[in-house]
Amino acid sequence: MTIKDYIRRDLLNFKPYHAPLKPYDIKVDANENPFSHHPSVIEKTKIWLDNKDHLTRYPDTDSMELRTKLADFYQVSPQNIICGVGSDQLIEYVTKCFVEPGDNVLVPDPSFSMYGIANALNHGITINYELSDTFEYDENMIVRLCLEHNPKLLFICTPNNPTGSIISNEQVLSILKKVSCPVVLDEAYDEFVEESMVSYIKEYPNLLILRTFSKAFGCAGLRVGYGIGSEDMIEALNICKSPYNLPSISSAIAGFVLEEEDYYMANVSNMNINRELLYEELTQLEWLKAVYPSKANFILIKTSDEDTNQIASY
Numbered sequence: 001m002t003i004k005d006y007i008r009r010d011l012l013n014f015k016p017y018h019a020p021l022k023p024y025d026i027k028v029d030a031n032e033n034p035f036s037h038h039p040s041v042i043e044k045t046k047i048w049l050d051n052k053d054h055l056t057r058y059p060d061t062d063s064m065e066l067r068t069k070l071a072d073f074y075q076v077s078p079q080n081i082i083c084g085v086g087s088d089q090l091i092e093y094v095t096k097c098f099v100e101p102g103d104n105v106l107v108p109d110p111s112f113s114m115y116g117i118a119n120a121l122n123h124g125i126t127i128n129y130e131l132s133d134t135f136e137y138d139e140n141m142i143v144r145l146c147l148e149h150n151p152k153l154l155f156i157c158t159p160n161n162p163t164g165s166i167i168s169n170e171q172v173l174s175i176l177k178k179v180s181c182p183v184v185l186d187e188a189y190d191e192f193v194e195e196s197m198v199s200y201i202k203e204y205p206n207l208l209i210l211r212t213f214s215k216a217f218g219c220a221g222l223r224v225g226y227g228i229g230s231e232d233m234i235e236a237l238n239i240c241k242s243p244y245n246l247p248s249i250s251s252a253i254a255g256f257v258l259e260e261e262d263y264y265m266a267n268v269s270n271m272n273i274n275r276e277l278l279y280e281e282l283t284q285l286e287w288l289k290a291v292y293p294s295k296a297n298f299i300l301i302k303t304s305d306e307d308t309n310q311i312a313s314y
């Protein structure tokens with residue numbers, strides 16, 4: 001017998017998520033933020049590191065300090081917030097918490113691959129709902145599919161990775177009014193559009209909003225994500241949370257970053273301006289089959305390489 005003989009049958013042909021590190025001069029291919037951190041963040045981090053207990057002791061299992069800062073920021077209670085090792089971990093928690101083997105989960109297509117991966121690891125069945133030719137969401141189709149497939153979870157991503165398209169708050173609301181299953185609204189790139197649904201978590205206890213410090217706040221290496229939802233929703237997710245999940249250093253630096261919001265949002269404005277300039281330039285390139293407008297910090301293009309019909313995001 002080998003290890004392979006013991007692996008779950010359904011995982012034998014499963015391809016693990018792999019993003020190869022290539023030797024670029026400027027690396028932003030995972031939609032990162034290339035700007036340096038605010039000097040006060042670096043200064044506070046150095047002081048934080050001087051306290052040896054900060055590294056030798058386990059972190060607070062509840063990440064209370066960061067949750068309190070986030071709660072102040074969003075005008076909600078810390079009980080409305082859960083922190084994760086990137087929002088990736090919260091995608092795992094939400095599937096673990098709600099999906100039983102054979103349950104349906106609705107996922108946009110094309111979109112972020114982790115929804116399907118987390119669902120498959122959890123024995124769920126992924127039902128893709130397609131975006132339009134120009135990658136718009138069709139809220140009526142989503143509601144229809146919910147009624148038809150009775151999913152345990154509905155994922156929506158806005159701005160959507162990799163298309164950069166968005167769903168409006170009105171569209172999300174019209175879905176929330178008609179479906180009762182947990183709705184996961186992934187707002188990983190929301191700072192680039194500033195049209196969040198956070199204020200609706202009180203009205204819709206089935207709404208979970210996922211956000212991250214990895215994109216606009218330039219902390220991809222720290223792996224800090226958070227979910228905002230009703231107290232019931234957060235209590236449910238806590239059932240699946242591993243203890244001490246968020247490293248102390250990650251929550252401390254995320255807190256310092258939050259204190260300099262204006263600086264990071266100025267960088268976001270800068271990126272938005274440059275995205276539009278890049279979009280204009282790309283549309284001039286004849287060898288590109290299509291360049292799609294984006295509301296995030298990346299642009300989806302379709303190359304004219306007929307062999308692979310490759311879609312790449314820049």
Ligand SMILES: Cc1ncc(COP(=O)(O)O)c(C=O)c1O
Binds near residue numbers: 212
């Ligand atoms: C739409 C979306 N959601 C979630 C994530 C995960 O972000 P993180 O785990 O770094 O918070 C990403 C990362 O690329 C993403 O594009």
